Every structure is written in structure tokens, then in C-alpha cells.
Amino acid sequence: MKFGCLFVILGISLVILVPALTFGAKPRGPLWTDPATAEKEDSDFTIQGEYAGKASGIQVAALGEGEFYLSKFNGGLPGAGWDESGPSVELTDKDGVSLATKGYKKIHRKSPTLGKSPPEGADILVGDNADPDLLKGKVEGGVLFPPAQTASEYGDFTMHLEFQLPYKPKSPLSSQDRGNSGVYLHNRYEVQVLDSFGLVYDPAHVKVKIRSDPKQWCGCFYRFKTADTPMCLPPLTWQTYDIEFTAARFDATGTKTADAVITVVHNGVKIHDAVKLPKGTGAGGTRPEVAEGPIIFQGHGNPVAFRNIWIARK
Numbered sequence: 001m002k003f004g005c006l007f008v009i010l011g012i013s014l015v016i017l018v019p020a021l022t023f024g025a026k027p028r029g030p031l032w033t034d035p036a037t038a039e040k041e042d043s044d045f046t047i048q049g050e051y052a053g054k055a056s057g058i059q060v061a062a063l064g065e066g067e068f069y070l071s072k073f074n075g076g077l078p079g080a081g082w083d084e085s086g087p088s089v090e091l092t093d094k095d096g097v098s099l100a101t102k103g104y105k106k107i108h109r110k111s112p113t114l115g116k117s118p119p120e121g122a123d124i125l126v127g128d129n130a131d132p133d134l135l136k137g138k139v140e141g142g143v144l145f146p147p148a149q150t151a152s153e154y155g156d157f158t159m160h161l162e163f164q165l166p167y168k169p170k171s172p173l174s175s176q177d178r179g180n181s182g183v184y185l186h187n188r189y190e191v192q193v194l195d196s197f198g199l200v201y202d203p204a205h206v207k208v209k210i211r212s213d214p215k216q217w218c219g220c221f222y223r224f225k226t227a228d229t230p231m232c233l234p235p236l237t238w239q240t241y242d243i244e245f246t247a248a249r250f251d252a253t254g255t256k257t258a259d260a261v262i263t264v265v266h267n268g269v270k271i272h273d274a275v276k277l278p279k280g281t282g283a284g285g286t287r288p289e290v291a292e293g294p295i296i297f298q299g300h301g302n303p304v305a306f307r308n309i310w311i312a313r314k
Contacts (some may be wrong), residue, residue, distance in 0.1 A: 042167075044066060044169055048060050051104035058077075059077070061234070078229075113268055114240055122312040125311065126308065136151055146306065148296075163239055168195070174196070179193070180193070181193040186247065186284075187287065190283075219264065222281045246261040246262075
């Protein structure tokens, strides 16, 4: 794994977690879209997060009703000293979290590209000086709530966007109900958006029967490739994607001569490096590829928010 700066997240390694990580369960319990309200109304929210120690790091994901998924990393938090060995993982309660994190400091890491300014000539879809004619969708107070799509089509481009996932602790940790959305480039290639904080795909534990496909977690190319470094932060944290996209190439007869290529930086860390996409991903794989296409912000029944979105053509 490569670490460009600050962060990564935690891992799954023990069979004992399977009952708590049920995929495909019905949505359960309340949800919050404001961190101040969540902190006031749900004490688990204040416990969930990252903890830094002198020689190790701990990440804690809330599962609802005082239950938590806790991972401890040797060397420090992922992206900040972790030696990349398999983390120790357990299900625990509030007392267990308190005991495990004794002597640690709770920290709140932020993406270094939050608030990144667009270059001259970029199409500003959401944010200061945004052109409302560039986007078809609901924008309130500088925040986009999908579904939405660009009014224009793009070929090669650089893109920046920021997103915030809802806090839904009683939805299973691996469930697609935890803030499911996505960004479809050309309406073909999906970069997944999902609250998968607390999950890491580790090939060393591929035999563990977790009922969730890592190719559906945050940062993946949906059902095609997992992120090299899972970088999802806790829900209600503003996160970033910085994307470099080169469109597929076609000759005069319409025959494809080169695959689309994509690089994705999630919260300041490169999670996909010049990956070739032989076709669209997920549902996008059923559509023929094109040299130019719109950008789709997927609406999937979850209150995911986007802001500071801009696209610079190359």
C-alpha cells in the first residue's frame, strides 16, 4: 500500500464479526445528518472515531445501542505509522472501548484537499461562483443533494468534490444502506460513495466469510476494483475525491483503441493510480463507452451531501 499523507482505515480479520456485519439487511433505526445533533442525541457518536497512541492506533465504528467494532493497528494509525500488519479486531461495548483506548488521544483528521480552489477556466458546479446552468439537481445553501447530473459532457478532465455521509449506526456496518451514493464518470464508471469506515479489504483474510463485497465499499470502482488504500473517514466528516480521468479513445470507425484511465485521491491519499477501465463498472458496464459523457451524482435513497464540486477540462 502507498500512503500519500494522513489517513486510512481499519480492517476485518476475525470470523466472530460475521453476525454484526450482515449485508443486505433492511434499514434500521434513526439517522443523523448534522454532527452537532448526533453528538447531542447519540452518545455512541462521541465514542466512534480514531484514537492515536505512541506506538499504535485504534479506530472505532459504532454499530448502535452501545456496540462497537474496534481495530488496533501496530505502529500507529493507517497512514500515520501503521506497519501494515493485520490489525487486531473485536466487537465490544462502551466499557471495552474505554479500556482499549486508555492512554490514547482521540483525533479528528481532515482531508488536506478540503476547500481546494478550482483552476482558472474550470466549470464550477457547486460552490462559490457556481454556474447554476452547469448542473441539473437540487442545490441548497451551496450543498448538492443527489440525484443530479452535469448539463455538459466531458472527455478528459480533472475533478474535485467533497461529500458527507449520514450517520446511521443501526444499519449493518457492511450494508449498502450506510449512505450509499456514487459518482458516475461518463455515466459509465462509478466511484463508490458509502460509509464503510471500519472496513478494510485484506487479501490475507480473503477466506473470511463476510457478507459484503469489498468492491462495493467507499472508494472502489463499483464491482470492479477495491481501493488500494481504504480511506473512508467516520460519517458526518467532510471527505474529498480528487480525480484525474482520461477518456477511452476511438478510431474513425468507432472502434475503441485505448481504455479509459483513472487516478483517484481520497482524502489526500492516492487510492487508484492510473487504473485502466476495460468497460464501465456496475450498471455502467451495460452501456457502450463514449469519448465524452455527463457526470452523474447517484441518488440512492440516502441523504448524502456534496459540496465544492468543480471540473477542469484537459
